[in-house]
Amino acid sequence: MHIAKTLRRYPALSAWLLLLPAVGWLLLFFIAPLFIVLAFSFMQGATYGGVKAVFTLSNYARVIDPLYLSTFLRSLYIAILTTAICLLLGFPLAYFIATRPQRLRYALLLALMVPFWTNFLIRTYAWLTILRTNTGLINGTLLALGVIQQPLPLFGNDFAIVLGLVYGWLPDMVLPIYAALERLDRSLLEAASDLYAPRSRVFLRVIWPLSLPGVVAGAMLVFIPSLGAFVIPAILGGGKSLMIGNVISNQFLTARDWPFGSALSILMMAVMLAATLIYFRSATHSQARTARSEVDL
């Protein structure tokens, strides 16, 4: 009784108590490992994995090695390309779904998510069987029919990786944009055209700025996992085309250089953090900018 009384008197206290499990979980399994990774990145590697507690900056010095730097930049390029393609495909799709009658809308959203009931690895391997160089569904068929003499470069390159990533993350782009567009009041579009705006201006001045929060959320949801991807490049890159995620996993599992792997992870996180900040800044700015009339009033 005593406790209940105290909690009633201090409602903030009960809120904190309710938060405790979640905060504890995050501290133990997210924040603590993050600090371990940070600490490892400044230590020397032991011979068979693990670390020696000796301070060094050499791991970060190695990160600047052109070999790793170029992989890193290529990963960045692939992630940006993936995000851009997802946006180009996802926005019209989200718009289409959001403007259907309600029943059809739910059916289409369901259809969008159905593929995700199948295991991610299995779906990625399915792409492997479709794209593979000589025996894949596309190349195999075309070769057998004599349409082509040489297999098309569909596999083991950036094309395959970007295709796999776009396939994997497209719904994460569509859903937040859909949510933003679904909230969009249709009468705003009528108001814009009533005020002499042709369709293109209705889009640029009303639809786009009002859907921007969804676009930013979708872009983040696609960009971050794309930059750190390692399963898709490992399978569809055919072991030749690697991303930074593969390099990091190699450092831990194959090369057993935990400190260097940690340094690469920290660098990647720093880039993601920077990207997130830039995204949100530019989003709020460009919303303000598109809102501002061409005339300054």
Added chain:
Amino acid sequence: MYAVELKEVSKHFGSVTAVNRLSLRIADGEFFSLLGPSGCGKTTTLRLIAGFEMPSAGEIFIGGNEQGYLPANRRPVNTVFQHYALFPHMSVAQNVAFGLEMSGVPRREIQRRVGEALEMVHLSGLGNRKPGQLSGGQQQRVALARALVNRPKVLLLDEPLGALDLKLRKAMQVELKALQHQVGITFIYVTHDQEEALTMSDRIGVMHKGSLLQVGSPQEVYEAPQTRFVSDFIGDTNHLDGLVTGLANGEAAVQIRGAQQPVRALTVNGVRLGQQVTVAFRPEKVLLDRQAQPDGNTLAGRVVDVVYTGSSTTYLVRLQDGQQVMARQQNAAVSPQMRFQSGDLVTLSWPVHACKAFAE
């Protein structure tokens, strides 16, 4: 030339007919109201004029020009939407400037006209606010300014006062009417509120089930309704069912069941002898007393309910056959012995010229 002319316009949504062969001419500078219950097709008619919907049949002219399938952005009309539809990400001034920008008006002129428009609706100084920071009444004014700043040939208003509270609505009614006088633009005003239509309009078109039933001045539609629906929809009306027992000089004698003598009523549209008709008359025309009046119509009944509404009192009186009649009396004009209570036996009387017989 008419500001707006509709010729035999129909609009079907699938199997539903929203507007049925509607013809209408609205003069330049007129304040015209489309009045009707929800679902009568009045908003669809407005949307057809605006270009948000395209007619299934018929022609629409604005300023003498056939609109055909011209999209909304190329029609010389502007709309005030029911829920204002202000752009939430733009400031008040940007909202008002939008139409001028889209039609390529020079920057300096936009600034000047936006300032004038905001002044006209008493919102000067609020140009930098976002719509979300304004009250409902203020948003309403922004919506008006945003439309009027373009100086359209015709302003379309879709229940623009519907979301405001009663007091503000009354104030805005007066203001809107004054504004229309000032700018001289044709207003087409959609509403389901008959009082609003009567207060503001030069002419009213009453719509029901997609058709225009009657077009006339407020006085005409109130005092001389052509159909039972119009008489019922505009203001409070008593309806009594009876049988036509005599016809003479544009008057019908209608026998109400259980009544001592027939009720006399003006005939409207082809009432025949022996026909079942509805007799309609306004509550405020009915005089309540303890004994019968020498002339006019008279019916006896018992008071079953008394509703006091400040300036007037409405009595509900049940006749012998169970039909009920409303009688409204001004409180100031009535002596104490003319006030009644539930259960009192009373006589209802009303003049013949205020009574109409509609054939169903």
